[in-house]
Amino acid sequence: MRIVLLGAPGSGKGTQAANLVEKYGITHLSTGDMLRAEVSAGTELGVEAKKIMDAGQLVSDDIVLGMIKNNIESIDGGFLLDGFPRNLNQAEALDSLLSGIDQPIDKVIFFDVPFEIIKERLLSRGRSDDNEETIEKRRKVYESETAPLINYYTKQGKLVTVEGVGDVTEISQRIFKALS
Numbered sequence: 001m002r003i004v005l006l007g008a009p010g011s012g013k014g015t016q017a018a019n020l021v022e023k024y025g026i027t028h029l030s031t032g033d034m035l036r037a038e039v040s041a042g043t044e045l046g047v048e049a050k051k052i053m054d055a056g057q058l059v060s061d062d063i064v065l066g067m068i069k070n071n072i073e074s075i076d077g078g079f080l081l082d083g084f085p086r087n088l089n090q091a092e093a094l095d096s097l098l099s100g101i102d103q104p105i106d107k108v109i110f111f112d113v114p115f116e117i118i119k120e121r122l123l124s125r126g127r128s129d130d131n132e133e134t135i136e137k138r139r140k141v142y143e144s145e146t147a148p149l150i151n152y153y154t155k156q157g158k159l160v161t162v163e164g165v166g167d168v169t170e171i172s173q174r175i176f177k178a179l180s
C-alpha cells in the first residue's frame with residue numbers, strides 16, 4: 001500500500017502515521033523527520049534547514065525531492081508519505097518518480113481539523129517551530145502552497161477526507177475504514 005498523509009501542520013499526520021505503519025507493515029517517510037535528523041546531526045544542510053523551518057517556510061523542493069528519491073527507490077514494499085508532497089511541484093515530481101517505477105500512490109488521506117484545535121495542540125507540544133508567530137506562518141504557507149493538493153488528488157480520484165478531531169484511536173479507526 002502506498003499512502004500520502006495530507007493536512008495542515010499539527011493536524012495529526014505524524015501521530016497517525018505511527019499507527020498506520022504498524023498496521024500495514026509499510027515504511028514511514030517523513031520529510032520533517034528527515035530534516036530534523038539533519039539538524040540534530042549538525043550537517044550543513046541541517047544548519048540551513050533549521051533557519052527555514054523555524055521561520056515556518058518550506059525548505060527547497062530540490063532538497064526534499066532528493067531525500068524522497070533516495071529513500072523511495074530503496075523501499076521494498078509499501079510506504080507512507082508524511083509532510084510530502086507540500087506543493088504542486090513536489091506532487092508532480094512525485095507522480096513522475098512513481099510512474100517511472102510503476103508504483104503509483106493508492107490513496108491520499110486528508111486530515112480535516114479546525115485551525116483553533118491545531119493551534120492548541122501545537123502550543124502544548126512546544127517544538128522549536130511551535131510558537132504563535134511560526135504557527136501562523138506555517139498556516140499561511142499551508143493554505144497557499146499545500147491546500148491546493150486537495151484539489152489535485154481529488155481530480156485523480158485518490159483523496160479521502162477523514163475528520164481529524166477526537167481520540168487518536170478513533171481517528172485511526174476512521175482511517176483504517178477509509179483504506180479498506
Ligand code: AP5
Pocket residue numbers: 007008009010011012013014015016031032033035052053054056057058059060061064082083084085086090121122124125138164165166167168171
Ligand atoms: P513537518 O515535520 O512535516 O511538520 P508539520 O507539517 O508542521 O507537521 P507537524 O509535525 O507539526 O504536525 P502533524 O500533522 O504531523 O501532527 P502531529 O501528529 O505531530 O515539517 C516541519 C518543517 O519542515 C516545515 O515547516 C518545513 O519547513 C520543513 N518541511 C517538511 N517537509 C517539507 C517539504 N515536503 N517541503 C518543504 N519543506 C518541508 O500532532 C501535532 C501535536 O498534536 C502533537 O503534539 C500530537 O501529540 C498532538 N495530537 C495529534 N493528534 C491528536 C489528537 N487526535 N488529539 C489531541 N492531540 C493530538
